[in-house]
Amino acid sequence: MADRRVQMALGDFRFELGRSDYERMAQTLTWRWARQDVVGTTPVHQFVGEGARTLQLYGAVFASRQGTGVLDGLERAARQKKPLRLADAFGRFLGWWVITSLRLEARHLLEGTALEERYTLSLNWWGERP
Numbered sequence: 001m002a003d004r005r006v007q008m009a010l011g012d013f014r015f016e017l018g019r020s021d022y023e024r025m026a027q028t029l030t031w032r033w034a035r036q037d038v039v040g041t042t043p044v045h046q047f048v049g050e051g052a053r054t055l056q057l058y059g060a061v062f063a064s065r066q067g068t069g070v071l072d073g074l075e076r077a078a079r080q081k082k083p084l085r086l087a088d089a090f091g092r093f094l095g096w097w098v099i100t101s102l103r104l105e106a107r108h109l110l111e112g113t114a115l116e117e118r119y120t121l122s123l124n125w126w127g128e129r130p
Contacts, residue, residue: 008057010097010123011084013073015057020070022059022121029053053125055097061117071119074102083126097123 007015007022015022030051037043061070077084083096100122107116 007089009085009087010074010099011077011080013077015059020059020061020073022057024058026056026058027054028056054100055123055125057119057121057123059119059121061119063115063117071102071104071117074099074119074121078102086123095128096126098126100124 005017005019007017009015014020030053032048032051033045034048035043035045078099083098086094086097088094101120102122103120105118107118
């Protein structure tokens with residue numbers, strides 16, 4: 001993926017500058033701690049493992065520049081119901097991820113067509129290997 005216009009690739013879908021780019025990305029890492037009540041004192045916590053690792057991408061597509069249907073590829077990827085390879089702009093492998101949600105918000109409608117479509121894509125870490 002040497003094309004400098006590509007920000008990231010998820011499966012066959014490419015986040016491309018000026019077409020389907022994302023504006024910001026948020027990652028959440030969690031750790032699991034089990035609470036154990038102790039008689040006569042405050043509860044203690046025991047580490048039981050790493051929790052979920054999630055990634056959210058936020059972006060917008062403008063029909064005047066990109067046309068309509070640009071985000072259909074994300075929906076097709078989600079409907080594959082399988083982990084997808086994630087790679088950054090330099091082709092570095094970032095692991096396998098699953099799409100857990102895709103939120104689309106149409107704005108500035110003109111005769112029923114969205115002139116701006118904002119999206120939030122939520123991914124969960126699946127692992128290093130499929």
